[in-house]
Amino acid sequence: MALAITNAYPHLQATVIDLPSVVPVTQRCIEENRATDRIQVNAANVVEEPLPGTYDVAVLRSLLQVLSPEQAFEALRHICAAIHPGGVIHIVGRILDDSRLSPLETVGFNLVFLNVYRDGCACTEREHRDWLTTLGFDHIERKPLTNGFSVITAHKPA
CATH class of the missing domain: 3.40.50.150 (Vaccinia Virus protein VP39)
Known part of the structure; x- marks a missing residue:
């Protein structure tokens, strides 16, 4: 969802909160989509x-x-x-x-x-x-x- 929103509205910044075990997968997805300048990933339960x-x-x-x-x-x-x-x-x-x-x-x-x-x-x-x-x-x-x-x-x- 963060990818879709920040692609549609590049001026927006997003933070994705995921379980610590999921963060590496989420981070890889953000990197593969070249969105690290718009989307931050944080770990939390x-x-x-x-x-x-x-x-x-x-x-x-x-x-x-x-x-x-x-x-x-x-x-x-x-x-x-x-x-x-x-x-x-x-x-x-x-x-x-x-x-x-x-x-x-x-x-x-x-x-x-x-x-x-x-x-x-x-x-x-x-x-x-x-x-x-x-x-x-x-x-x-x-x-x-x-x-x-x-x-x-x-x-x-x-």
Whole structure:
């Protein structure tokens, strides 16, 4: 995602946060795409530790759904703490409606999450809203994408 965004908008700088075991692969990908001047790679386990640095925008893509709800909140707590006042978080992934019965594609994928990942599950819009509100974010909005994906956007007050 960082490659696509910084290729489309070369004036932007991005930081990719990955698990320490994944950083060498991520770094190699950034180098192969000649993007080391635009993209920095940092190692961190967002569930267990604060992030290095501070950021204007955070984009999470299909991260929270592979974690337990408790781990997802801890990850959000660390990520949200690293966002500057006035900043924004975008959570892209499979997010269930509060009924847990739709979108249908997400209900189906939730069965996979529950069986493949130790603690993973698709959480509801309400759960995301509650987490973000608890962490001090407002103007929380969910927009549906295609194939059962959604994006939740929230703002950190200035």
